Amino acid sequence: MKTYKIALLPGDGIGRDVTEAAKAVLEKAAARNGFLFATSSYPWSCDYYLEHGSMMPGNGIKTLSSFDAILLGAVGWPRKVPDSVSLHGLLLPIRKAFVQYANIRPHRLLPGVQGPLRSDKFDILCIRENTEGEYSGAGGRVHQGTDSEVAVETSIFTRKGVERILRFGFEQARARRGKLASVTKSNAQRYSMVFWDEITQRLSAEYPDVEVTSYHIDAMAARMVMAPDSLDVVVASNLFGDILTDLGAAIQGGLGFAASANINPDRSAPSMFEPVHGSAPDIAHLGIANPIAAIWSGAMMLEHLGETTAAAKVMAAIEATTARGIGSVPGKDRTDAITSAVLSALD
Amino acid sequence: MKTYKIALLPGDGIGRDVTEAAKAVLEKAAARNGFLFATSSYPWSCDYYLEHGSMMPGNGIKTLSSFDAILLGAVGWPRKVPDSVSLHGLLLPIRKAFVQYANIRPHRLLPGVQGPLRSDKFDILCIRENTEGEYSGAGGRVHQGTDSEVAVETSIFTRKGVERILRFGFEQARARRGKLASVTKSNAQRYSMVFWDEITQRLSAEYPDVEVTSYHIDAMAARMVMAPDSLDVVVASNLFGDILTDLGAAIQGGLGFAASANINPDRSAPSMFEPVHGSAPDIAHLGIANPIAAIWSGAMMLEHLGETTAAAKVMAAIEATTARGIGSVPGKDRTDAITSAVLSALD
Numbered sequence: 001m002k003t004y005k006i007a008l009l010p011g012d013g014i015g016r017d018v019t020e021a022a023k024a025v026l027e028k029a030a031a032r033n034g035f036l037f038a039t040s041s042y043p044w045s046c047d048y049y050l051e052h053g054s055m056m057p058g059n060g061i062k063t064l065s066s067f068d069a070i071l072l073g074a075v076g077w078p079r080k081v082p083d084s085v086s087l088h089g090l091l092l093p094i095r096k097a098f099v100q101y102a103n104i105r106p107h108r109l110l111p112g113v114q115g116p117l118r119s120d121k122f123d124i125l126c127i128r129e130n131t132e133g134e135y136s137g138a139g140g141r142v143h144q145g146t147d148s149e150v151a152v153e154t155s156i157f158t159r160k161g162v163e164r165i166l167r168f169g170f171e172q173a174r175a176r177r178g179k180l181a182s183v184t185k186s187n188a189q190r191y192s193m194v195f196w197d198e199i200t201q202r203l204s205a206e207y208p209d210v211e212v213t214s215y216h217i218d219a220m221a222a223r224m225v226m227a228p229d230s231l232d233v234v235v236a237s238n239l240f241g242d243i244l245t246d247l248g249a250a251i252q253g254g255l256g257f258a259a260s261a262n263i264n265p266d267r268s269a270p271s272m273f274e275p276v277h278g279s280a281p282d283i284a285h286l287g288i289a290n291p292i293a294a295i296w297s298g299a300m301m302l303e304h305l306g307e308t309t310a311a312a313k314v315m316a317a318i319e320a321t322t323a324r325g326i327g328s329v330p331g332k333d334r335t336d337a338i339t340s341a342v343l344s345a346l347d
Numbered sequence: 348m349k350t351y352k353i354a355l356l357p358g359d360g361i362g363r364d365v366t367e368a369a370k371a372v373l374e375k376a377a378a379r380n381g382f383l384f385a386t387s388s389y390p391w392s393c394d395y396y397l398e399h400g401s402m403m404p405g406n407g408i409k410t411l412s413s414f415d416a417i418l419l420g421a422v423g424w425p426r427k428v429p430d431s432v433s434l435h436g437l438l439l440p441i442r443k444a445f446v447q448y449a450n451i452r453p454h455r456l457l458p459g460v461q462g463p464l465r466s467d468k469f470d471i472l473c474i475r476e477n478t479e480g481e482y483s484g485a486g487g488r489v490h491q492g493t494d495s496e497v498a499v500e501t502s503i504f505t506r507k508g509v510e511r512i513l514r515f516g517f518e519q520a521r522a523r524r525g526k527l528a529s530v531t532k533s534n535a536q537r538y539s540m541v542f543w544d545e546i547t548q549r550l551s552a553e554y555p556d557v558e559v560t561s562y563h564i565d566a567m568a569a570r571m572v573m574a575p576d577s578l579d580v581v582v583a584s585n586l587f588g589d590i591l592t593d594l595g596a597a598i599q600g601g602l603g604f605a606a607s608a609n610i611n612p613d614r615s616a617p618s619m620f621e622p623v624h625g626s627a628p629d630i631a632h633l634g635i636a637n638p639i640a641a642i643w644s645g646a647m648m649l650e651h652l653g654e655t656t657a658a659a660k661v662m663a664a665i666e667a668t669t670a671r672g673i674g675s676v677p678g679k680d681r682t683d684a685i686t687s688a689v690l691s692a693l694d
């Protein structure tokens with residue numbers, strides 16, 4: 001039987017609860033659709049850091065490279081390890097090492113979910129550059145601790161990096177409603193963002209069937225709230241995509257509903273699937289985290305593996321569950337109850 | 348009679364329409380409250396650029412320095428002059444030269460205005476660092492035009508710059524409901540944002556009466572939509588403040604309602620007051636721009652000049668106008684009609 005090797009990285013806090021839920025759903029989907037998962041779970045996390053002095057072992061990336069995909073829960077527990085250490089020790093290096101340059105996040109309201117906006121008609125696909133830009137990790141501090149201290153942080157954009165994410169955006173727009181919004185801030189950031197706009201402009205000639213519009217990040221943030229139905233595919237830099245996808249999560253009812261895929265489109269290394277939410281240490285292990293975002297991320301993994309029927313069935317099971325009012329109201333149902341409902345809706 | 352010297356910079360597009368409206372209201376407020384305005388208007392704009400090759404004359408900053416305050420409309424007309432040129436030639440240099448390091452933007456719903464959120468209970472004051480950070484203008488491009496091209500943009504944060512804006516934030520929080528939210532992204536930007544967080548942490552000891560919380564920008568964007576009533580004063584870097592204040596404008600019903608003040612708190616140079624909206628070339632001179640944001644910015648100018656009674660009266664006149672349904676629905680009323688209504692509500 002076709003078997004997919006999946007690495008599980010539950011990580012910290014509620015990451016563990018929701019990964020377990022997603023695993024159960026994925027395994028049932030596999031059983032019903034004629035394939036198998038061989039999963040290996042790795043305890044890399046802030047606890048692991050406290051014990052070993054690093055977020056993952058030296059050969060962590062090598063270990064992960066032999067899998068077909070990675071399912072991640074959440075990383076970070078600021079009271080144990082500063083986020084700037086934990087994220088740069090686990091999540092961000094995986095995205096970079098495996099050239100998962102496209103971070104895809106769908107934003108729409110699940111049935112039964114009430115969002116914060118009066119308007120509930122929108123279906124947005126955000127695509128975030130995931131390997132460089134504002135999160136390049138380049139920078140430093142001089143005269144540290146003195147009155148003259150200066151901190152610099154450098155955003156680095158390469159032509160290759162910008163071109164490939166924009167092409168990915170154009171392709172996605174072509175496969176959807178044909179509209180691409182490219183987000184920059186070229187009126188205030190004259191180097192990086194003007195560069196991005198120029199490449200958008202140039203590539204648009206190759207995709208005459210896609211209607212591309214450039215927006216400034218501030219205007220786009222406002223648009224996502226005032227006119228989300230005017231958007232189809234949105235492509236943005238690492239930071240801007242990060243911000244817009246939390247905003248997307250907000251308009252879709254909260255982080256409990258926001259799924260994501262860190263895709264290596266060339267398939268030269270595994271892709272990684274994770275809910276947008278963080279580890280939420282305050283509610284860790286209380287059994288009240290909403291697993292919908294993690295399960296939805298699992299459906300995106302199925303899609304990526306080519307198991308489109310199983311993916312569609314998982315999505316249908318999620319939708320049937322929230323439509324029944326289970327898992328649709330943040331904080332109302334327990335993780336278990338939501339997972340069971342999705343499992344029983346799945347066939 | 349007490350006379351204030353005001354420089355008017357109508358700028359481009361609808362900036363001209365709304366500046367005229369604000370001027371009329373301010374002049375009536377002065378007349379009724381026993382002071383005068385001596386205004387001088389300067390045509391610095393994209394048209395000026397096309398004629399003179401620069402957005403303002405070489406002695407522009409010197410000219411403005413003799414005024415008590417500056418009232419600006421909007422700058423930019425991308426089809427005439429790239430924004431990266433026009434903004435860096437007029438708006439941004441004024442903010443920097445006059446050390447207007449605090450950009451203040453109030454976000455609340457005016458009476459009669461329906462926002463996009465189901466919830467309409469919020470009263471947020473955003474404070475944006477206005478002179479450095481992500482908009483320092485430092486960067487460059489190498490291997491331009493080739494496949495190996497790299498663009499870099501460097502955010503520069505100085506201790507002085509960060510400390511003074513945070514102190515300003517703490518003071519504002521103290522004068523309001525005592526809550527300060529400081530916004531960074533220190534989990535992904537390890538130099539600049541960790542630096543900001545450290546200073547926030549250190550200063551908090553000096554303001555024991557202020558409850559300060561640090562948020563990541565992505566989480567804050569979501570919070571402004573999901574729980575805006577949980578926020579009081581929000582302080583953020585140049586870019587993050589820029590994004591959050593457009594989002595703030597969105598939740599308050601649109602850019603037609605969003606006012607701002609670029610403040611030099613030391614009063615060593617003039618402060619500048621401007622609506623958050625841009626020049627909107629597509630509706631320039633059609634007489635349909637909403638002047639409320641510009642008039643509200645004028646009220647902030649009165650406040651800054653110490654004319655608090657007049658400021659309160661202008662705010663009351665704005666509120667009486669929108670409460671009557673005039674200017675409260677984007678696009679419904681003409682600039683003239685809204686201005687007349689505010690003028691007649693003003694006494």
Ligand SMILES: CC(C)[C@H](C(=O)O)[C@@H](O)C(=O)O
Nearest residue numbers: 076087091242276534535565
């Ligand atoms: C935890 C953090 C580094 C991460 C990011 O900003 O990439 C998260 O916010 C996300 O959106 O996946």
Ligand SMILES: CC(C)[C@H](C(=O)O)[C@@H](O)C(=O)O
Nearest residue numbers: 187188218434438589623625
């Ligand atoms: C026009 C632009 C440079 C400006 C800014 O980003 O500062 C504007 O968006 C604002 O918010 O005042």
